[in-house]
Amino acid sequence: MRPHRSRPRLRALALALAFGSLATIGWAAPLGVAVAADLEALFELLTDAYADSATPPVRVDEGEHLVLRHGEPGWRHTGAVAVLPGVVLEIVADHDEAAPFMRFATSAAGQRILVSAGFLPDHVRVTDGAGRSFDVAQPVARLASPYGVATYLAYGVGAGDRIVLAGFLGARDPEGAAAMTRIDRRFPDLHAVTSQAAVNVETIAGAAPDVVFAAARSEWIGAVEALGIPVVVFDGESSEGLVAGMRLAGKIFGPDAAARAEAWISYYEHVLEKVDAATxxxxxxxxxxxxxxxxxxxxxxxxxxxxxxxxxxxxxxxxxxxxxxxxxxxxxxxxxxxxxxxxxxxxxxxxxxxxxxxxxxxxxxxxxxxxxxxxxxxxxxxxxxxxxxxxxxxxxxxxxxxxxxxxxxxxxxxxxxxxxxxxxxxxxxxxxxxx
Structure with a gap:
């Protein structure tokens, strides 16, 4: 591994080697990232903002754990995330900090850094399932989804950790609740609603969401929008509607969510085509x-x-x-x-x-x-x-x-x-x- 390190880090490494062990002075081998030449500014921005590790990532020429490159994560690939449209952070070797750094780079906090620096837009224009077009400010860090179907679209595009209030279709029975807790450990503490009819404007406003997911039949849409909170309507009673809904959810939550939505759509189409060809x-x-x-x-x-x-x-x-x-x-x-x-x-x-x-x-x-x-x-x-x-x-x-x-x-x-x-x-x- 040939890292691009500061002089203090090189001195610490030299001391560790002199004593025969990195562990003796508490040094952990840093997370090495191979970075495309034109993505160095992006990497430095994310590295400077990443505060969860005692050993921040370093750029390396060889022996890397992650690669920051141009491309898209394929639908079969589980080891890559999209930091920007067309820019992927991909894991190539194990390291304890690899997954946390990837999560940070695609989180609302990471997106906020990229928006501030001009790498990402401060809003996106969406057209929802009711045909209404409007802007959604970026990033969306807090989602209220009383519509239990749309809740799982958020999980499917990797935005489940941004849910603050939601309906969880299928989680009312003990088995469903237990499974939901295994998927998301926050579930027992989330504000779960039993149905859209049981939700009122005060409940939604109290969750302080950045955006709300609703069904076309939701009666509180106008009242919530009057508070200045965007409401996104989903209509999924067809394969085409589900595909459009996944793409819409992906666009709302940023580049990685959009890439995950496209990955799911590719997988869905793959399954439909194989079954159709066989039957x-x-x-x-x-x-x-x-x-x-x-x-x-x-x-x-x-x-x-x-x-x-x-x-x-x-x-x-x-x-x-x-x-x-x-x-x-x-x-x-x-x-x-x-x-x-x-x-x-x-x-x-x-x-x-x-x-x-x-x-x-x-x-x-x-x-x-x-x-x-x-x-x-x-x-x-x-x-x-x-x-x-x-x-x-x-x-x-x-x-x-x-x-x-x-x-x-x-x-x-x-x-x-x-x-x-x-x-x-x-x-x-x-x-x-x-x-």
């Missing part, structure tokens, strides 16, 4: 009924659940139904006679209740034992959240066993490590991916 030539596309919070509450053809069924190589029994959740009679369900019935991991419906019902036992799906609960770690996989990419893999395996060259267990392990920074356990994966 498009199938002789049959099994019919699938997606039930809701009750057995006779079913997802419409316009909802994301129907899009997932189609993406996995199935045909939604309710594809012709308009609107949102629909109430139907048992007679209609018998006419559809689906080959597979999906039950969400929320609400009052259950696999056991369907299997125990005498009328429902007349259905092919029930007789064949193909009434299945949709998985969830925290966020239900059937909702328009980043995790739903795994629902495509899981359901494709159910509908077309052996046809798709993707494995739910492997994809789940990759997904949670890449997009939630969470090393999921093998037992958790087994529960999620078992049909």
């Amino acid at each position: 498009s030539g199938a002789n049959a596309r099994p019919s699938v009924l997606f039930t809701g919070t009750a057995r006779t509450t079913v997802a419409s053809g316009a909802m994301y659940q129907s899009a997932l069924i189609a993406a996995a190589g199935g045909t939604s029994s309710t594809a012709a139904l308009p609107g949102y959740w629909n109430e139907v009679g048992v007679e209609q369900v018998l006419l559809w006679n689906p080959e597979v019935i999906l039950v969400p991991p929320y609400g009052g419906a259950s696999v056991a209740a369907i299997e125990a019902d005498a009328e429902w036992r007349l259905l092919d799906a029930v007789r064949a034992g193909r009434v299945l609960r949709v998985p969830k770690l925290v966020a239900p996989w059937d909702t328009p959240v980043p995790d739903s990419v795994l629902a495509v893999v899981w359901l494709a395996e159910v509908l077309h066993p052996g046809a798709v060259d993707l494995d739910c267990a492997s994809e789940a392990a990759f997904f949670y490590r890449r997009f939630y920074d969470y090393q999921i356990g093998s037992e958790e994966v087994d529960v999620l991916c078992s049909p």
Whole structure:
């Protein structure tokens, strides 16, 4: 390693070598960073601002632990972050300070330094899911997301640590709450709201957010905006809407979030393309009924659940139904006679209740034992959240066993490590991916 060190550091190193050990004087080998020539000013700015280490990073010509270079982190790569658009900080060798320095460089504090120095803009122009265009000041350090679906978009782009108030869809049950705590240790102390309807303007204002995430149906949008707090509306009831939502969330939280959003989009498209290629030539596309919070509450053809069924190589029994959740009679369900019935991991419906019902036992799906609960770690996989990419893999395996060259267990392990920074356990994966 040939570092560019100041003379005091060189004298300290010489003393350490004279005594035969760096550890004898408390010297830790510094974090070495190889820096592209035209990025030296950026590196010096970040290094000077980084105050969490007794041994700040140093620029080196060889033996580096990190590389600051031009490029983009690929969707398969978990060891790189985007400091600026088109500028990557990539880990190439282990060092205790590598991950903390990378986190600082992409944090709100790091972004604030880069904004002040003119490396990043002080605002971004966004167009939200309601088609409204406005500016969002940078960086966004505090997020309120009463809309439980949008909360997971923030986690997916690496901004979960900026949440100060949120709805956590799927975290109300003990298992979901425990999993959310494993993903984010702050969860028990975060201001979690049970629903958007339970939130008022005073609650949101009290969290002092820089920005608020909402659904189009949120009733408090105008009142919050009147306080000068920007509200970003998300609309994700389609694959296109989810992709747009991820890209929007990425833009709001800065370069690394934007790069992570693009990485997720690339991964999502990769999965959709592989499943489509494997199932498009199938002789049959099994019919699938997606039930809701009750057995006779079913997802419409316009909802994301129907899009997932189609993406996995199935045909939604309710594809012709308009609107949102629909109430139907048992007679209609018998006419559809689906080959597979999906039950969400929320609400009052259950696999056991369907299997125990005498009328429902007349259905092919029930007789064949193909009434299945949709998985969830925290966020239900059937909702328009980043995790739903795994629902495509899981359901494709159910509908077309052996046809798709993707494995739910492997994809789940990759997904949670890449997009939630969470090393999921093998037992958790087994529960999620078992049909």
